[in-house]
Amino acid sequence: MTLGFDRRRLLTGGAAAAGLALAAPALLRHARAEGTGPIRIGFPVPLTGPFGAEANDQVRAAQIAVKEFNAAGGLGGRLAEILVRDDKLNPGEAATRTLELIEKDKVNVLVGGLSAAVTLSINNVARGRGVIYNSISQSDAITEAKDFGRTTFHEALSPHMTAGAVGRYVFPRHGKRVAFLTADYAYGHEMVRGFRRAGAAFGIEVVSDVRHPIGATDYSAFLPMIASLRPDVLCLCNFGRDQVVSVQQATEFGLKQSTKLVAPVLLLTARKAGGEAFEGVVGGTSYYWGLEETVPSARAFNDKFRAAYGGAVPSDYGALGYAGVRSVLEAAKLAGSVETDRLVPALEALRADFYKGPQYFRTCDHQSVQSVLIVESKFRNQRTPDDLFSIVHAEAPDEAGLRSCAELGHRQG
Structure with a gap:
């Protein structure tokens, strides 16, 4: 394709101009993609708000992926840069920032998101403008047709x-009477659905599903009612500060004496903030730095993060920031x-072990097929201050753990 045109000349001239005006965005995207300037990666995440600790770690890890690529x-000598924007954990704000990144900042690709609702907003804008978006937020809906x-x-x-992996580990070991304390938005609802579906195979009985708003600071209205139902397992389907506060208050209320506390996503940042209250809590994660004992790529990633950030170890969501950016840059090389x-077929063909073992994108829905780690929080007998979890189980990468392509509404796969 010849790109040596003046856009203003292309947009003049009667009926021909009207047709060319429709084609102009595609031409501009192509020119931007094949240019000599930096590869620009838009990175909208909630730097402020209850998920700020996780989002800032995503940024730090993403910068490592860019540094590796540039080094x-x-x-072909064309370097990458990240343009970070604060989506404030708000779908409307995310749409505005994403549109600015595409139209004003001329990003080539987008990576980011840290909320099920916000990631759909980012995707909607990106999809409508033909820009690749690699989401690093947990969402079921984003892969549905x-x-x-x-x-x-x-x-x-x-x-x-x-939730499926955690449920398959927890329910046979800790009991069938299950209660949910659920953040009342897409993330919480989808986690409950995952637990219910996995639990059906074990005959679980759901005794309650209590909903709370994001940013709740007082769970005292919920905990006595949950305790009165005597659940074997309480699934805390929330995130960030919500998870910290609810675990602390459930522990103070004495629920651990008769009930196993479970979090579908057990966060390293939450564990650091919550301290002893998290003792014995079981949950799932995409990454824990302790993988370095058995996975060489985890050791390599951790060492780069430690070197860049004063000996700190990466969090689970931080690692996703690294992986999301690393995937698009490695695909660009391919x-x-x-x-x-x-770039789309290159991402579909990518087979990688960047930081946690093998993973790949399933063709029909572009979901990353990867391992799920089950971890248990510990407070005593820590070898180092960062020795916060024990990996008690790992589900290997397997499409059997995903909903089928047909169920998601896709014709292929």
Whole structure:
């Protein structure tokens, strides 16, 4: 394709101009993709708000992926840069920032998100403008046909994968009477659905599903009612500060004496903030730095993070920031381009072990197929201050843990 045109001349001239005006966005995207300037990666995440600790760790880890890429010479000498924007955990704000990244900042690809609702908002804008978006937020809906587009990729685990793996581990070991304390938005709802589906195979009895708003600070209205139902397992389907506060208050209330506390996503940042209250809590995660004892790529990633950030170890969601950016940059090397029509099949063909073992994107829905770790929090007998979890089980990468392509509404797969 010849790109040596003046756009203003292309947009003049009667009926021909009207047709060319429709084609102009595609031409501009192609010119941007094949240019000599930096590869620009838009990175909208909630830097402020209850998920801020996780989002800032995503940024730190993503910067490592860019540094690696640039140190290796980039794409034929073309280097990458990250444009970070605060989506404030708000779908409307996320849509505005994403549109600015595409139209004003001329990003080549998008990576980011840390809320099931917000990630759909980002994806909707990106999909409508033909820009690749690699989501690093847990979401079931993003891979369903109604929200999916050919430029949509999902680097994170899905709630179906995470809650399913945790449920299959917990229910046979800790009992069938199950209560839920659920953040009242898409993430919480999808986690409950995943637990219920996994639990059906074990005959679980759901004794309650109590909903709370994001940012709740007082769970005293909920805990006595839950305790009165005598559940064997309480699944805390919330995130960030919500998880910290609810675990602390459930522990103070004495629920642990008769009930196993379970979090579908057990966060390293939450465990650090919550301290002793998290003792014995079981949950799932896409990554824990302790994998380095058995997985060489985890050791390599951790060492880079430690070197960059004063000996700190990466969190689970931080690692997703690294993986999301690393995936699109490695695919760009395979494609020799960041043009969408070349980058999409390169991402579909990518087979990688970047930081946790093998993973790949399933073709029909672009969901990353990867391991799910089950971890148990510990407070005593820590070897180091970062020795916060024991990996008690790992589900290997397997499409059997995903909903089928047909169930999601896709014709292929």
